Amino acid sequence: MTLTDPQTLKRQVAQAALAFVEPGQVLGVGTGSTVDCFIDALAASGLDVAACVSSSERSTQRLRAAGLRVVEAGEVERLAVYIDGADEIDPRGHMIKGGGAALTREKIVADLAERFVCIADASKCVPVLGRFPLPVEVIPMAVPQLQRRFARLGAEARLREGCRTDNGQLILDVHGLSISDPLALEVELNQWPGVVCVGIFARHRAALALIAGAQGVQRFDY
Numbered sequence: 001m002t003l004t005d006p007q008t009l010k011r012q013v014a015q016a017a018l019a020f021v022e023p024g025q026v027l028g029v030g031t032g033s034t035v036d037c038f039i040d041a042l043a044a045s046g047l048d049v050a051a052c053v054s055s056s057e058r059s060t061q062r063l064r065a066a067g068l069r070v071v072e073a074g075e076v077e078r079l080a081v082y083i084d085g086a087d088e089i090d091p092r093g094h095m096i097k098g099g100g101a102a103l104t105r106e107k108i109v110a111d112l113a114e115r116f117v118c119i120a121d122a123s124k125c126v127p128v129l130g131r132f133p134l135p136v137e138v139i140p141m142a143v144p145q146l147q148r149r150f151a152r153l154g155a156e157a158r159l160r161e162g163c164r165t166d167n168g169q170l171i172l173d174v175h176g177l178s179i180s181d182p183l184a185l186e187v188e189l190n191q192w193p194g195v196v197c198v199g200i201f202a203r204h205r206a207a208l209a210l211i212a213g214a215q216g217v218q219r220f221d222y
């Protein structure tokens with residue numbers, strides 16, 4: 001195992017994120033393999049958080065297995081911090097998320113939070129979003145219609161095989177986009193009938209990112 005082994009980087013950035021957790025607070029918790037490391041680090045730290053609001057069944061199970069209390073999003077009015085990973089992050093803190101199909105709940109929990117702290121390894125940093133296929137959660141009956149709409153943008157929306165979200169919906173992974181204006185595209189796609197949630201996090205971009213790489217963990221404020 002090297003210092004830049006992906007799992008080592010995830011553990012490093014997860015450990016660094018503990019600096020943003022305060023005892024007694026209710027914490028927003030994202031989804032994914034980096035967040036799994038964060039949940040493990042949080043449990044091992046002994047930091048006495050009051051509870052967590054989880055963004056997926058996957059994270060809820062892991063939090064509970066670690067002995068952490070989980071409350072529903074509807075039980076809180078605001079969160080100081082939401083900690084989550086990303087599939088891509090650009091130099092302004094805009095992200096693509098949803099590789100783990102949890103984008104809708106992630107955006108709901110992020111919306112409750114004052115600060116989105118993104119935790120990722122350096123491979124997720126891109127100059128322009130879009131190399132990672134954009135996940136879009138959709139209502140099943142709209143799939144062919146939405147695929148035609150994306151085709152008119154010059155992109156290909158592929159149905160994610162065997163995937164049902166925690167909300168019982170489907171995921172289209174959209175290939176071939178170059179997202180130079182993430183906010184404009186997020187707003188546009190949100191208008192398309194049948195779209196539940198777009199995996200562009202521009203309105204809910206990161207307030208700061210902790211990025212693990214060969215130089216250690218670096219902090220970027222946006």
Ligand code: 5RP
Nearest residue numbers: 032033034085098099100102
């Ligand atoms: C899940 C997500 C994750 O944050 C994203 O896929 C990154 O995951 P990982 O930490 O496993 O690379 O958006 O829906």
